[in-house]
Amino acid sequence: MIVELQSLRKEFGDLTAVEGASFSISEGEVFGLLGPNGAGKTTTLHMLATLLRPTSGTARVNGYDIVREPAKVRKSIGMVFQEPSSDDLLTGYENLKLHALLYGVPRGVREKRIKEVLDLVDLWDRRNDLVKHYSGGMRRRLEIARGLLHNPKVLFLDEPTLGLDPQTREHIWQYIESLVAEQRISIIITTHYMDEADRLCDRIAIVDHGRLVVLDTPENLKRQLGGDIVRLEIKEPNLKAVEGLSYVKKVEVKGTSVFLTVTDAGAHIQEILSLIGKVDMAELRPPSLDDVFMHYTGREYKEEGEEGGFWERAMTASERR
Amino acid sequence: MSELSGFYALWQRELKIYLRERSRIISSAINPILWLFVFGAGLGSEVSVGEVNYQAFIYPGIVVMTVIFSSIFYGAYVVWDKKLDFLKEVLVAPIGRSTAFLGKVMGGATDGVIQATIMLVLAPIFGVKAGLSFALVYLFLFVLVVGLVSVGLIIGSMMESPEGFGLLSSFVTFPLFFLSGALFPLTNLPGWLSAFTELNPVTYGVDAIRGLMLGGYTFGLLPDFVILASFALATIALGTLAFRRMKL
Numbered sequence: 001m002i003v004e005l006q007s008l009r010k011e012f013g014d015l016t017a018v019e020g021a022s023f024s025i026s027e028g029e030v031f032g033l034l035g036p037n038g039a040g041k042t043t044t045l046h047m048l049a050t051l052l053r054p055t056s057g058t059a060r061v062n063g064y065d066i067v068r069e070p071a072k073v074r075k076s077i078g079m080v081f082q083e084p085s086s087d088d089l090l091t092g093y094e095n096l097k098l099h100a101l102l103y104g105v106p107r108g109v110r111e112k113r114i115k116e117v118l119d120l121v122d123l124w125d126r127r128n129d130l131v132k133h134y135s136g137g138m139r140r141r142l143e144i145a146r147g148l149l150h151n152p153k154v155l156f157l158d159e160p161t162l163g164l165d166p167q168t169r170e171h172i173w174q175y176i177e178s179l180v181a182e183q184r185i186s187i188i189i190t191t192h193y194m195d196e197a198d199r200l201c202d203r204i205a206i207v208d209h210g211r212l213v214v215l216d217t218p219e220n221l222k223r224q225l226g227g228d229i230v231r232l233e234i235k236e237p238n239l240k241a242v243e244g245l246s247y248v249k250k251v252e253v254k255g256t257s258v259f260l261t262v263t264d265a266g267a268h269i270q271e272i273l274s275l276i277g278k279v280d281m282a283e284l285r286p287p288s289l290d291d292v293f294m295h296y297t298g299r300e301y302k303e304e305g306e307e308g309g310f311w312e313r314a315m316t317a318s319e320r321r
Numbered sequence: 322m323s324e325l326s327g328f329y330a331l332w333q334r335e336l337k338i339y340l341r342e343r344s345r346i347i348s349s350a351i352n353p354i355l356w357l358f359v360f361g362a363g364l365g366s367e368v369s370v371g372e373v374n375y376q377a378f379i380y381p382g383i384v385v386m387t388v389i390f391s392s393i394f395y396g397a398y399v400v401w402d403k404k405l406d407f408l409k410e411v412l413v414a415p416i417g418r419s420t421a422f423l424g425k426v427m428g429g430a431t432d433g434v435i436q437a438t439i440m441l442v443l444a445p446i447f448g449v450k451a452g453l454s455f456a457l458v459y460l461f462l463f464v465l466v467v468g469l470v471s472v473g474l475i476i477g478s479m480m481e482s483p484e485g486f487g488l489l490s491s492f493v494t495f496p497l498f499f500l501s502g503a504l505f506p507l508t509n510l511p512g513w514l515s516a517f518t519e520l521n522p523v524t525y526g527v528d529a530i531r532g533l534m535l536g537g538y539t540f541g542l543l544p545d546f547v548i549l550a551s552f553a554l555a556t557i558a559l560g561t562l563a564f565r566r567m568k569l
Contacts, residue, residue: 050413051409071415074415081406087338087407102410
């Protein structure tokens with residue numbers, strides 16, 4: 001186990017940000033912490049990175065205790081923060097060199113390693129440009145490269161695509177995927193994007209209000225719902241008729257929409273439609289993590305106030321100096 | 322080993338940024354030059370201190386003023402580092418907080434010494450000849466700057482916003498400057514003013530540097546050095562503590 005949380009808990013005054021989570025992450029795994037903003041994902045990550053002291057409990061990262069051996073933990077991890085944290089008055093290369101010196105990367109391998117990680121994120125050609133001339137996506141890539149520079153055992157990615165446009169997000173995802181394929185490294189990603197977690201992660205922990213709700217592979221999480229989702233637009237649904245059916249696992253009404261969780265839905269849709277009444281519109285789709293979230297928390301997945309997004313941060317940053 | 326290379330890296334970073342911001346270098350040089358030419362020449366046409374022309378008398382004081390302002394103001398960059406989250410990159414690295422602090426101090430001290438050099442090349446214009454004792458001038462400037470930069474960094478580590486920093490730091494810089502004897506001789510001061518100047522560590526920097534350039538010490542070179550060195554060591558100790566307590 002490369003990361004092991006043991007009742008890791010953090011309180012800020014009266015607020016419990018993380019409620020004693022215990023789970024472990026194995027080597028080479030891509031692990032997702034998924035939840036709405038304010039769920040305690042970043043707090044958990046900051047505790048694992050020794051930037052925050054837990055109120056109680058502890059964790060081991062690469063075998064080192066985060067409370068008692070913070071320096072060894074720091075050497076074992078690479079951190080990509082939610083907000084841009086490179087120096088925009090230095091070039092991409094200079095930012096990496098600074099990082100190499102801070103982490104004591106030996107002189108002999110320093111230049112080779114810088115070239116390797118810059119190649120990995122396709123920034124070698126732009127290495128001598130000041131970071132303030134980089135786009136948001138390039139800057140994020142540079143910081144991913146920086147997080148990898150000292151050959152960490154675990155890479156932490158805190159909201160790696162927050163505030164980026166869809167095309168740039170796709171690129172970042174491809175870089176993360178190639179990283180997983182080429183480097184032997186464990187990755188912990190926090191995200192509030194369901195699709196991101198679904199695509200990148202081997203296992204996902206869904207967190208809500210500081211509580212670990214459920215933890216499993218994306219496939220299992222979706223399978224546990226017991227079927228596909230049938231959404232019907234219907235004014236006068238005959239719910240009684242469908243509720244008794246053995247293959248209908250769950251019935252939920254939201255306004256004029258009826259959501260049914262149905263086993264082997266393709267084979268049964270005809271029967272449902274004929275029983276439930278006059279349908280204006282019908283949709284059949286495999287379950288998504290959104291449905292999983294709703295299933296476990298009883299509410300829809302909603303943004304709860306934006307934490308300072310990447311671009312807002314970048315905007316304030318450009319007003320500097 | 323990463324403590325040493327980390328220290329070096331942080332120092333290099335500050336130096337690079339300083340040299341890349343020419344406007345910062347030039348603007349910090351303009352005010353002192355105005356003081357020398359306008360205030361110095363204006364009063365100097367009527368006033369002299371002992372044998373020394375007033376403009377030449379305040380010249381060492383204005384060199385010190387340059388480093389007071391640039392060194393204390395340097396603390397604002399910690400506030401910026403916090404806002405930009407660059408500080409997180411430093412604090413998550415496997416180096417101690419004291420190394421992070423000392424790297425910053427060294428960077429600021431280098432900036433301050435370069436800034437002072439810009440003023441020192443003007444010495445001949447004001448009829449100041451220090452010759453070999455310039456090496457000693459640099460030693461005193463360096464020790465003074467280390468202390469002042471540490472004070473700036475302590476303020477910076479406590480403040481959340483650049484505006485707050487500006488407000489608090491002006492309460493520090495102006496008394497340090499006006500109560501240092503940079504603009505007037507320390508002999509025959511009223512008792513209360515004399516007490517304030519003697520409490521101000523900068524006074525001993527002005528005394529030493531003026532003595533080296535123009536001759537005539539109020540306190541003497543050795544006492545000046547002991548007091549300045551103690552000031553620098555005390556502020557380094559406090560600054561390390563402040564950096565340890567600093568929250569993200």
